[in-house]
Amino acid sequence: MSLTNEHIKNRLAEKFGDVLTDFEESFGMMSFHAPKDLNLKVMQFLYDEEDLRFRFLSDLTAVHYPDRKGEELAVVYHLHNFVDNVRLRFKVFTDINDPKIFTATQIFATANWMERETYDFFGVDFVGHPNLVRILNVDEMDYFPMRKEFPLEDQSRVDKDDEMFGRGGSI
């Protein structure tokens, strides 16, 4: 494996300076945070450069962190370089009240449905997406179910006080 995480990190730092933060390596995969208006620039840079060649989008999803005020939603990209067999992950954070993120569909055709799924469950508004409509849930749904404010069981139930077995209490 010729391409090291250290090298990728240096190349990114060269290009973007210190706006990319939180570099860490867990379970062998490097991850970092990027500012939300740079998500496409970072992806395009990783795609184009001849020594990086991250040309496969493995996964795109979102995570809701209600405690991070002002940047509650994180969109997570997993990229893969097939030639050197290196994976990396990066996150962009956005405000839940204005969850606008540029779409990656111009770089990866596969981002189309992945972004629709992310929109469907988290309400991330992918700016420039060709067809941003719900995909797995019904069209009439007016909320985004994977957000943490929707607990799985009805918390107002009073007939089943069962703290011992993990039910009841907060999510």
Place this chain on the structure above:
Amino acid sequence: MSEHQHITLPDGSIEKQTSTLNLGPTHPATHGVFQNVMEMDGERIVSTVPTVGYIHRAFEKIAERRPYYQITPLTDRLNYCSAPINNMGWHMTVEKLLGIQTPKRVDYLRVIIMELARITDHLICNSVIGVDSGAFTGFLYVMQYRELVYEIYEEICGSRLTTNIGRVGGFERNFTPVAFQKIEKFLAEYPDVLKEFENLFTRNRIFMERTQGVGAISAERAMNYGFTGPNLRAAGVDYDVRVANPYSSYEDFEFTIPVGTTGDTYDRFLVRNAEMWQSLSIIRQAMEKVKALPEDVYHADVPAYYLPDKDDVYTKMEALIYHFKIVMGETDILPGELYHPVEGANGELGFYLISDGGRSPYRLHFRRPCFIYYQAYPELVQGAMLSDAIICMSSLNLIAGELDA
């Protein structure tokens, strides 16, 4: 008579040259809940819009409320044609998070089960391509041998389709001698069947003409569309997670990755057939390796995460405590974030798991291969005949349960 008694057609409907065909959601030819609204010019497809989500069951949300061991039955119901691969993928994700090192024998037993599952999955897919081209015989013939594999599962874990096989750390019980006999029986009988199956199709002129050039995709487009598994390899990209990121000791085995060239339905069929031969070879190697290892090892020694023997629960204090803590989901889980891919039968099945140290995952996302590559379907069938669209769909190995999660 007033003019209101005449039928009024919507604007533009007379001028429209194409007709709309609603294929699905429960059309018998689509093998699952797939709806396509097709715009047809005669029998040619001008465009198609797939609708998905008919059997969405919110697994990712449910997983956020469940302790880790209760998520295994959810993974069964993703790709239910090869449920053991999903189960083991999930166990390995959790083991990676917890830093559990499984013994070699567990790895090899897992490899045996996963490769059997790959064979059954490819078997279904390839024989269904046959059915959709009018050859029902092959399908009925090989079903018997899928049955043999299901009997092996049954012997090991007690169930057949949604297996819930294995546990975090290993298997729930050791393989019985009968299980090994059944695997041997399958290994002895299946090659002849597969040979005969190939004789029926591979050089069959009708089959070749029905499948060659149908639903073709170039390697670049396939990568851009996120294809993985046999569908990507049929387009000529030799990417296989078992080789790229070996898990469960796949690095100990000798096998080749079959690749195609054109990425069409015929190549996908050939790649799957070739993979079944490779899987058989892997199982044989694993059986040899297992024989050389101590017989009584079938789980890692991690009492905090692996359910103790029932006899011990009744007689030993520690076992009782661990049993209680595991069943109640009160075991300590380390915080962490990881993405663990395995080579599912139809592509890269990824588990993106975030743990905050709580009893259930903070977030769990399944990278479901067929959800990702199904979006290429309109491009694959554009300009094709309706019957080609059907055969193309079955060659993609779409599993509705996995697609809709």
